[in-house]
Amino acid sequence: MTLQIELNGVNKYYGAFHALKDINLAIEKGTFVALVGPSGCGKSTLLRSLAGLEKISTGEMKIAGQLMNNVPPRKRDVAMVFQSYALYPHMTVEENLTYSLRIRGVKKAEARKAAEEVAATTGLSHLMKRYPRELSGGQRQRVAMSRAIIRHPKAFLFDEPLSNLDAALRVHMRKEIRALHDRLHATSVYVTHDQIEAMTMADHVVVMRDGVIEQQGRPLDLYDRPANRFVAGFIGSPAMNFIPAVVGEDGTHVLLNLGTTQARLALADPLAPGRAVTAGIRPEHIRIVAAGQGAFDVPVGVVESTGSATYITSATQPELTVVETGRGDVRGGDIIGLSIDTMQLHLFDAETGKRLEAERARGDAGAPRHLHLAQAVR
Numbered sequence: 001m002t003l004q005i006e007l008n009g010v011n012k013y014y015g016a017f018h019a020l021k022d023i024n025l026a027i028e029k030g031t032f033v034a035l036v037g038p039s040g041c042g043k044s045t046l047l048r049s050l051a052g053l054e055k056i057s058t059g060e061m062k063i064a065g066q067l068m069n070n071v072p073p074r075k076r077d078v079a080m081v082f083q084s085y086a087l088y089p090h091m092t093v094e095e096n097l098t099y100s101l102r103i104r105g106v107k108k109a110e111a112r113k114a115a116e117e118v119a120a121t122t123g124l125s126h127l128m129k130r131y132p133r134e135l136s137g138g139q140r141q142r143v144a145m146s147r148a149i150i151r152h153p154k155a156f157l158f159d160e161p162l163s164n165l166d167a168a169l170r171v172h173m174r175k176e177i178r179a180l181h182d183r184l185h186a187t188s189v190y191v192t193h194d195q196i197e198a199m200t201m202a203d204h205v206v207v208m209r210d211g212v213i214e215q216q217g218r219p220l221d222l223y224d225r226p227a228n229r230f231v232a233g234f235i236g237s238p239a240m241n242f243i244p245a246v247v248g249e250d251g252t253h254v255l256l257n258l259g260t261t262q263a264r265l266a267l268a269d270p271l272a273p274g275r276a277v278t279a280g281i282r283p284e285h286i287r288i289v290a291a292g293q294g295a296f297d298v299p300v301g302v303v304e305s306t307g308s309a310t311y312i313t314s315a316t317q318p319e320l321t322v323v324e325t326g327r328g329d330v331r332g333g334d335i336i337g338l339s340i341d342t343m344q345l346h347l348f349d350a351e352t353g354k355r356l357e358a359e360r361a362r363g364d365a366g367a368p369r370h371l372h373l374a375q376a377v378r
Contacts, residue, residue, distance in 0.1 A: 001028055002028065002029040003026050003028060003029070003062075003065070004027055004028065004029040004030075004031075004063065004064055004154065004155060004187040005025070005026070005027040005050065005062070005063055005155060005187065005189070006025075006026050006027075006060070006061070006062040007023050007024060007025040007026075007046075007059065007061055007062075008024055008059055008060040008061075008062075009022055009023075009024065009058065009059040009060065010022070010024075010046075010049070010056050010058070010059035010060070010061060011023070011056065011057045011058045012042075012045055012049060012054065012056050012057050012211075013057045018211060019042050019045045019211050020042050020045055020046060020049070020211050021042075021210075021212050022059075022212075023046060023059070023213060024213070025206065025216070027187060027189065027204070028187075029187055030185045030186065030187055031187060031188075031203050032181050032188045032190065032202050032203045032204070033189050033190065033202060033203070033204045033205075033206060034190045034191075034192060034197070034201060034202035034204070034205050034206065035047065035189065035190070035191045035192075035206050035208060036191075036192055036193065036194075036197075036198040036205060036206065036207055036208070036234075037193070037207055037208035037209055037214075037234070038193065038209065038234075039193060040210075041208040041209050041210060041211070042208050042210070042211040042212075043191045043193075043206075043208050044159060044160075044191055045211075046208075047080075047157050047159055047191045050063070050076075050078065050155070050157055050189060051073055051076065051078055051080050051157050052068070052071060052073035052076050052078075053080075055069075056069065063076060063077070063078065063154055063155060064077075064154045077153050077154045078153050078155045078156070078157055079148030079149075079151050079155075079156055079157065080148070080156075080157040080158075080159065081141075081144050081145055081148050081156065081157070081158045081161045082144065082159050082161070083159055083160045083161060083163050083164060084164070085132070085140045085141060085143070085144045085164075086144065087132040087140060087143055087144060087147075088132075089131065089133060090131075091131070091132075092128065092129050092130060093119070093127050093128050093129070093130055093131075093143050094112070094115050094119075094128040094129065096132070096143055096147055097114075097115040097118060097119065097143070097146055097147050097150055098111040098112060098114070098115045098150075099147075100147065100150065100151055101115075101150065101151075114150055115128070115146075118146045118149050118150045119146060121146075121149070121180070121183070122142045122145060122146045122149070122176075122180070123142065124139070124142055124143060124146055127139060127143075137164055137166075137169065138165060138169045138172070141162070141165070141173060142176075144161070145177070145180065149180075149184065154187065155186075155187045155188070155189060156181075156186050156187070156188045157188075157189050158177070158188065158189070158190040158191060159191050160192055160193070161173075161177070161190075162174060162192075162194075162197065163192075163194075170197075174197055174200060174201050177201065178200075178201045190202065195234060195235055195236070195237065196237055198219065199223070199235070200219075202219060203218070204216065204217065204218065205217065205218070205219050205235075207222065207230075207231050207234060207235065209230055214227065214228060214230055214231050215227040215228070215231045219235075222235050223235050225355070226240075226280075226346065226355060227354070227355055228348065228353045228354050228355055229242065229278060229280065229348045229353035230353060232280050232346060232348070232355075233280075236282055238283045238311060238321045238323065240280045240281065240282050240283075240346070241280065241281050241282070241283060241286070241318070241319075241320045241321060242278050242279070242280050242318060243256045243257065243278070243279045243280075243281070243318065243320075244256075244257050244276075244278060244279075244318075244350070245257060245276075245277050245279040246275065246276055246277065247271045247272060247273055247274060247275040247277060248264070248273065249273050250270075251267070251270040251272060251273040252266060252267050252270050253265060253266045253267055254267060254277065254279065254347070256279050256295070256296075258296050258298070258316055258318070258320070259316050259317055261296050261297065261298070261316075263295035263296055265295070265340075265342055265345070271347075271356070275349075275350075276349075276350035276351070277347050277348060277350050277356065278347070278349075278353075279345055279346070279347055280345070280346035280347070280348060281340055281341075281344065281345050282344065283311070283320075283321045283322050283323040284323045285340070285341040285344035285345075286322045286338050286339070286340055286341070287322075287338070287339040287341070288312070288324060288328075288330065288336050288337070288339075289336070289337040289338070289339045290336075290337055291335045291336060291337045292337060293337045293339070294337030294339040294340070295337075295338060295339060295340045296320075296337070296338045297335055297336070297337050297338075298314040298315070298316050298335070298336060298338060299315040299316070299333065299335055300312060300313075300314065300315065300330055300332050300334045300335075300336060301313045301314055301315035301319065301332060302332065303328075303330055303331060303332055305327050305328075307327070308325070308326070309323055309324065309325060309326070310323070310324045310325075310326065310327055310328045310330070311323055312324065312328075312336075314338075320338065322338065
């Protein structure tokens, strides 16, 4: 394993404001890492610190094994792709691509050849004589990426590069960026607030909140085993449903409270009686059944159909969202039963939000350790 980027105990202060708090992160060479989290969580500050645009307050930062704490941006050998493209408006595409080479003393013919090779890779060959104002948003973003590629940097840093594009183009461009990463075997760090981008593009996802790394790992590991309620609610679309609950008096079951309705779920592994917990269940792990046949009966509030899927939100507090394949026949005001896939239920401590771990593993070999819940009973 070759580490390309290493952060050890990194902190960043802006006066009294603590923007990054003891960040520890190791990125293997050739890995695509996504930094994701809500606005103000520190992900862009972390990226700018890697680029040298922000100076860290304490800790250690290495790129390709070399300490970077006091190395200026131009000597870090990283390339940054910005949300705003940051192209030179008075230069053609070719001139934008060759600029960094020319200021380093590369001969004009050699720089042009390098630009042609990169343009062929990114589909810009027919646009080399155009100016940025003559390009679409997607084409400008390709130019920005090509300008980074031509330098052959030790790492690519992406700062929300798709946020200015429309929805359809975002989907297309994220596929292009991932395919480009795979062709170049590059090391990429990608900042986004869109967890769908993070889940579909990255090998490794880092979830941040308030300057802290809440959890990091493979995308589906974060989806299947969120470390706390924050990660559980942030990863996944639509978001996970949360229901207040309490462990029963004998510690062998949990009572879920949805308004005036209560469901009793048996626990295979006992917990402390009376303990307040939060039950989490993803919308795709709830099934609509006839009233009286599930864990809950709920009135339907809003029904939204995309054609391929239908999103049903209950008229309860808290609301529950259910996802059904296809169009269905549920309407607002209907009373429906909800059957919960208890093997997919997550439990979190009501006070700390931390995931509750089980005493023993599931029966299937190699499966993650988690609470096993028996069939719901009314």
